Amino acid sequence: MTMPRRLGLFLLAATCVLVAPLHADPVSDFTRPDAAAKLKRQGVKLGLLQQAADGVVQRPAIFQPGARPTLTLTPDAAGWSALAQGELHLRVQNGMPWAVTLEVDIEDAVGGHLHSTVGLPPGPPQTLVLPLRAISSRAFGMQVGPPMPWNKNGHQLFLAGKVEGTLDATQITAVHLSVPNPSAPQTLLFGVLYFAADDADLHAAYAGIVDRYGQAVRGRWPEKIDDDAALLAARKREDAALQSRPGSDRLDTYGGRLDVHSFKPSGWFRTERRDGRWWLVTPAGHAFFSLGVNVVAADNGPTFVEGREFMFVDLPSQQGNLAAFYGSADERRGDFGAGQGMGFNHGRWFDFYLANLYRVDGAGWLPAWRQRALQRLPAWGFNTIGNWSDPTLAQAHRIAYTRLLNIAGSFGTVSAGDDYWGPMPDPFDPRFAQAAERAAAKIDADTRDDPWMLGYFADNELAWANWGPQGRWGLARGTLRGEVHSAAKQAFIAVLREKYGEPAKLAAAWGIALPSWQALEAAGFAAPLPNEAHPAITDDYHAWLSQYAEQYFRLVAAAIHRHDPHHLYLGTRFAAHTPEAVAACARYCDVISFNVYADLPQHGFDDAALHALDKPALISEFHFGSGDRGPFGKGVASVDTEQQRGEAYAKFVTAAASDTHIVGTHWFEYVDQPVTGRTLDGENSHIGLVGITDIPFGGFVDAVHAANRRVLGQGD
Helix, strand or coil: CCCCCCEEEECCCCCCCCCCCCCCCCCCCCCCCCCEEEEEECEEECCCHHHCCCCEEEEEECCCCCCCCCCEEECCCCCCCCCCEEEEEEEEEEEECCCEEEEEEEEEECCCEEEEEECCCCCCCCCEEEECEEEHHHHCCCCCCCCCCCEEECCCEEEECCEEEEEEEEHHHEEEEEECCCCCCEEEEEEEEEEEECCCCHHHHHHHCCCCCCCEEECCCCCCCCCCCHHHHHHHHHHHHHHCCCCCCCEEECEEEECCCCCCCCCEEEEEEEEEEEEEECCCCCCEEEEEEEECCCCEEEEEEECHHHHEEECCCCCEEEEEEHEECCCCCCCCHHHHHCCCEEEEEECCCHHHHCCCHHHHHHHHHHHHHHHHHCCEEEEEEECCCCCCHHHHHCCCEEEEEEECCCEEEECCCCCCCCCCECCCCCHHHHHHHHHHHCHHHHHHHCCCEEEEEEECCCCCCCCCCCHHHHHHHHHHHHHCCCCHHHHHHHHHHHHHHHHHHHHHHHCCCCCCHHHHCCCCCCCCEEEEEEHHHHHHHHHHHHHHHHHHHHHHHHHHHHCCCCCEEEECEEECCCCHHHHHHHHHCCCEEEEEECCCHHHHHCHHHHHHCCEEEEEEECEEEECCCCCCEECECCCCCHHHHHHHHHHHHHHHHHHHCEEEEECCCCCCCCCCCCEEECCCCCCCCHHHHHHHHHHHHHHHHHHHHHHHHCCC
């Protein structure tokens, strides 16, 4: 550990053995009468000194039930001086058998604050490391940082993963330690607190975290490999396992169920409602529940290495046999909500997944990978290749697949507020209709005439709404907030002028000041939130959102059907959505698609409304991640262990198949994301069927296979 400057501050401690620099002079020791710091307790009781297993004396602090029990430590002189690039170090041990949330707030003399919230696990003492500036894992190029605590030279360190605020580190006047809203007493044992002069431990937390195969260094799991021989052996074991899996009996050529009443064959996938239930129907005329996997692609896993080479152990040479798996992205990523604040977002990257495929299959790695993927999916009980997958797989398929139409162009946009993947397309701009037509015109004859093609998605997770209680109205308010030349804004204003005639009538109905229509046209117009006193706001926003969605889906549906009259329009993969958008989608799409990250599909959308619309729905994305197999993130919907991943999968697809209006579920995604984050936006979660080494997660895949077979009537 790098020696800090002499800024040591002892909190509730009798010694600094092993956790503070040996040359630091304590300025406060609450076991001695010459303590130089003041301690204020609010809802916290102090216990008797205790000696930890490593010989360090600690004092228990019992945080009592209440809103915010807090320990506040202040200097008895002018203040404490540290460096902006320094760190606060606090020895702490969780005295409870469960994780305890600790909030740390550092205050300066000019009103600045740094704040961090950490979840301290039970176990031995550790040193909490809190950088003295705003920082997060995103600054290191990944959405989720390394798991904490980690062992550094025999000491357990716990880096605060996210620190927010601003601080003048030369004028620190208080350190607040709080446990938010405990319902029962929570005991934490504290030792020395001091300020280090640099951020050596922040750097160390991210140093050497990825091995030569792209695996997380700090951890073991059954599928982790240590050398090329183990990689080859794992492949041979999987080949044998694939051969031993039961085949798909009682299914037609397309994966449709032969044990369910037949439908009229049409030569194409279609939908039909029978006996109160919606089905997809195969070209051969059999009931089809789409069990799919997204991103079945080999080239989806690069991670940036330039500028953060210190994170990687034994990066392959740029001149060796793996040099082909380096690349470069000169433009910075992150010009959208998902990429905001992401560091290391451009430059040289390396694709560990492709390198591992090469290590096993040599120069023929790509055709070998494609053949293996097409063997795995049906062997695991899947019958559909989902979104963002290798298009070449469809050419050698015997499995249903989907296509994505990405409607891109120079048309206008509207901000709904969050804009995670960017603002909403403006369908009132004539250039949008032209872009939709261009996208549909790219449908080739092989796709248009292919009976194995299930259908088209158009766009993905558009910004139909903002988050929060009033997020439903984000697109309506964003329309009026736009520039005067916005086509959507002018269309909305035209609707309001026709309804109200005079600006004074609109002002009265909305409870706002509006001296003229020109005031409404001004850029940045602050449209009001709906409220009970002015119900016209809700009525007008509702009507506008319906018109907006109607315009979007009508144009896209017309473009698709003009160029392909055979295949299904599967919707726009809703994430944030409004009732108005879903209703319009139901009018123009064959299937409504939802990306759902919840324990059950019905918890991701209004299932009762879907039944009222009487339209089939496809869960176009879902997953469950855990933190025990390498990548640091646990996905959007998370569980604790790999076994629970399998249980959650089975519960989800069973609930979907039991719903009379859900016709399929598509897992996101085929391969784990890189430990240090994908180049698009730094996502780095363990959500794959296979790992970065292309080795399947055996227990999870077994559970997936069993669940898929049950859903398709193949097993108990």
